[in-house]
Amino acid sequence: MQPFDTVIRNARVVTAADTFTSDIGIRDGRIAALALDLPPGLEEIDAAGRHVTPGGIDSHVHLDQPTGDGSVMADDFFSGTLSAACGGTTTVIPFACQQKGETLRAAVDDYHRRAGDKPVIDYAFHLIVTDPTPEVLREELPALIAEGYTSFKIYMTYDALKLGDREILETLSVARREGAMVMLHAENSDCIAWLTERLLAAGLSAPRYHASSRPMLVEREATHRAIALAELVDVPILIVHVSGREAVEQIRWAQSHGLKVYAETCPQYLFLTADSLGCDDSFEGAKCICSPPPRDAANQQVIWDGLENGSFEIFSSDHAPFRYGGPDGKRAHGEDASFDKIANGIPGVETRMALLWSEGVRTGRITPQSFVALTSTNAAKMYGLYPRKGSIAIGADADLVIWDEGRSVSISNEMLHHNVDYTPYAGMQLSAWPAMTLSRGDVVWDGEPRGEAGRGRFLPCERPAPAQARRRKTELPL
Ligand code: DUC
Ligand code: ZN
Ligand code: ZN
Numbered sequence: 001m002q003p004f005d006t007v008i009r010n011a012r013v014v015t016a017a018d019t020f021t022s023d024i025g026i027r028d029g030r031i032a033a034l035a036l037d038l039p040p041g042l043e044e045i046d047a048a049g050r051h052v053t054p055g056g057i058d059s060h061v062h063l064d065q066p067t068g069d070g071s072v073m074a075d076d077f078f079s080g081t082l083s084a085a086c087g088g089t090t091t092v093i094p095f096a097c098q099q100k101g102e103t104l105r106a107a108v109d110d111y112h113r114r115a116g117d118k119p120v121i122d123y124a125f126h127l128i129v130t131d132p133t134p135e136v137l138r139e140e141l142p143a144l145i146a147e148g149y150t151s152f153k154i155y156m157t158y159d160a161l162k163l164g165d166r167e168i169l170e171t172l173s174v175a176r177r178e179g180a181m182v183m184l185h186a187e188n189s190d191c192i193a194w195l196t197e198r199l200l201a202a203g204l205s206a207p208r209y210h211a212s213s214r215p216m217l218v219e220r221e222a223t224h225r226a227i228a229l230a231e232l233v234d235v236p237i238l239i240v241h242v243s244g245r246e247a248v249e250q251i252r253w254a255q256s257h258g259l260k261v262y263a264e265t266c267p268q269y270l271f272l273t274a275d276s277l278g279c280d281d282s283f284e285g286a287k288c289i290c291s292p293p294p295r296d297a298a299n300q301q302v303i304w305d306g307l308e309n310g311s312f313e314i315f316s317s318d319h320a321p322f323r324y325g326g327p328d329g330k331r332a333h334g335e336d337a338s339f340d341k342i343a344n345g346i347p348g349v350e351t352r353m354a355l356l357w358s359e360g361v362r363t364g365r366i367t368p369q370s371f372v373a374l375t376s377t378n379a380a381k382m383y384g385l386y387p388r389k390g391s392i393a394i395g396a397d398a399d400l401v402i403w404d405e406g407r408s409v410s411i412s413n414e415m416l417h418h419n420v421d422y423t424p425y426a427g428m429q430l431s432a433w434p435a436m437t438l439s440r441g442d443v444v445w446d447g448e449p450r451g452e453a454g455r456g457r458f459l460p461c462e463r464p465a466p467a468q469a470r471r472r473k474t475e476l477p478l
Contacts, residue, residue: 320345
């Protein structure tokens with residue numbers, strides 16, 4: 001038999017189910033053997049005493065996505081995927097966003113062009129459906145789902161992106177029939193517009209009022225409505241970037257009534273609060289403008305509880321990278337811009353894994369197995385990449401992270417590899433960081449970035465099992 005290309009020795013292998021000590025034999029980019037005392041490989045990596053987890057799947061990132069408001073995303077498919085790899089992520093799922101009036105096919109072609117020969121790690125695409133014309137619903141969406149674009153996002157806010165309830169119903173109905181996973185951005189658009197108008201009229205326009213314009217209530221209402229619409233169509237949904245208690249209560253209600261309602265949360269809802277947007281009117285608060293906004297300490301605790309008790313399936317970054325300095329990021333409309341004109345989103349693709357391992361696993365809040373489920377395995381299942389991705393198992397891609405634990409890491413932007421000029425987590429002290437990341441057996445991070453542009457492969461996704469509708473109990477002609 002051919003020797004292994006690489007053998008990782010004496011790893012504390014963590015999967016979503018177990019932790020065990022094993023060597024990992026890698027051949028042709030895949031895991032070929034899991035056992036102790038494997039024969040020598042062409043390369044040998046000593047992991048004695050180290051946890052080894054599946055490479056992260058960051059299933060919510062925005063790369064090179066046009067914004068239409070003069071701001072430009074700082075990360076393209078090279079810098080974004082390089083940064084991901086350096087933080088222990090081996091697969092990203094960015095969005096291919098349809099512009100209103102454009103076909104979905106044109107959007108997909110455009111994003112493949114943007115990716116080009118840039119990706120350092122493997123990637124798939126979610127679609128964003130903004131214009132569900134009869135043609136899109138009847139022809140394009142089913143065809144693209146069949147080709148491996150098996151998940152799509154619907155926005156309930158932002159004029160350029162949002163769908164009305166009737167459009168959401170029509171689109172959910174296609175997802176049900178075709179077996180696609182629908183992600184929902186749940187915030188009530190009219191409430192935000194009404195509050196924004198009043199805040200601005202009262203002269204309250206500094207970055208920190210972004211949080212005032214999108215209180216928890218607007219997320220709670222839209223979450224409730226999304227669940228009701230999905231219940232009517234009888235289709236599973238996944239609520240993305242859940243920020244706190246009121247939305248979690250809606251989701252748990254749905255789950256306890258047997259509805260297939262899944263949820264995602266992100267580091268900003270564990271480590272930032274509305275105060276991160278500033279306690280005065282300084283523009284600095286723009287660095288933490290994202291939607292939904294971070295809440296408060298009590299809501300952070302609810303999110304931690306949800307990670308622990310199974311309310312959430314997915315912990316993603318929602319990496320939406322805009323530079324703080326320069327003319328085309330947070331300041332695209334000038335430093336005096338009102339909060340509603342400031343680019344919406346924060347970077348986080350490189351810090352996601354270490355934040356959760358350090359502050360979740362090493363503090364005892366979540367188990368190593370939950371960490372793996374939340375950062376990798378569940379995303380692979382939710383989006384049709386399992387078992388090729390998301391596990392340490394024979395036949396799976398050799399996407400792995402070897403952890404360096406116990407050392408003190410002070411997060412700074414200088415240590416990161418994204419193309420953003422700040423990190424919201426600067427100054428946080430962590431006790432873990434990826435020592436090494438392997439993507440299909442190649443070392444792409446070992447303290448230095450090693451991944452070449454273009455080595456990442458596009459991954460068509462299967463129809464995800466969790467997106468399958470329940471058996472219908474009603475007589476409605478759906
Ligand atoms: N929604 C996202 O998913 N990302 C950035 C901003 C937003 O509103
Ligand atoms: Zn969103
Ligand atoms: Zn997002």
